[in-house]
Amino acid sequence: MTYLAGQRVRVAARTHEGHHRTPAYLKGRTGRVERLHAPFTNPETRAYGSDGLPLQPVYLVSFAHGDVLPSPASRAADRIYADVFEHWLEEAE
Amino acid sequence: MERAVHDRGGWPTEAPIDRSEHELADWEVLMDALVGALGGAGAMNVDELRRGIESMPPDEYEHASYYERWLYSVETILTEKGVLSPGELDARVAS
Numbered sequence: 001m002t003y004l005a006g007q008r009v010r011v012a013a014r015t016h017e018g019h020h021r022t023p024a025y026l027k028g029r030t031g032r033v034e035r036l037h038a039p040f041t042n043p044e045t046r047a048y049g050s051d052g053l054p055l056q057p058v059y060l061v062s063f064a065h066g067d068v069l070p071s072p073a074s075r076a077a078d079r080i081y082a083d084v085f086e087h088w089l090e091e092a093e
Numbered sequence: 094m095e096r097a098v099h100d101r102g103g104w105p106t107e108a109p110i111d112r113s114e115h116e117l118a119d120w121e122v123l124m125d126a127l128v129g130a131l132g133g134a135g136a137m138n139v140d141e142l143r144r145g146i147e148s149m150p151p152d153e154y155e156h157a158s159y160y161e162r163w164l165y166s167v168e169t170i171l172t173e174k175g176v177l178s179p180g181e182l183d184a185r186v187a188s
Contacts, residue, residue, distance in 0.1 A: 018144070019140060019143060019144040019147060023100055023102040023103070024096035024100045024102070024103070025100075025102040025103030026102075041140075043140040043143070046138060046140040046141070047140035047141050047143065047144035048141075048144070049141070049174075052140065068103070069103055070105075
């Protein structure tokens with residue numbers, strides 16, 4: 001599944017035994033794709049002796065501060081930016 | 094959402110952020126160089142380094158400093174790969 005800039009996406013809420021780079025505080029949260037990065041080695045396999053290939057798509061995703069953390073009114077306009085691998089993203093409404 | 098001890102983002106805390114510069118001990122500078130050299134030699138990579146850190150018992154993780162975690166991971170990963178034998182570093186240090 002390829003995502004376009006501006007598209008709403010949700011970070012998968014699944015647990016994952018073993019090394020992965022998707023932080024718990026973003027799992028299940030919905031954000032907006034900002035851009036597609038250059039593809040990157042997969043840390044989930046590279047952490048166990050593999051070369052991490054094939055390269056995986058990674059997106060810059062932004063989240064409204066209040067959609068992720070308890071947000072004071074002074075942070076209402078802030079956004080949180082994170083790089084998320086495509087296989088951790090799902091289509092959102 | 095269930096999370097491991099290293100997965101710190103969003104943990105509630107009232108503690109202020111320590112923004113002071115930290116003085117590095119010689120062994121910490123060497124630890125950094127060693128990990129760079131191991132990466133350059135293809136002996137271990139950064140994802141393995143992180144996985145090794147994440148394998149620390151939570152209580153040890155909480156009490157270890159940044160480079161103590163690197164040391165734990167390098168010993169774990171290199172032992173796993175057979176570069177070090179179990180207990181080899183402890184024996185060397187004790188001798």
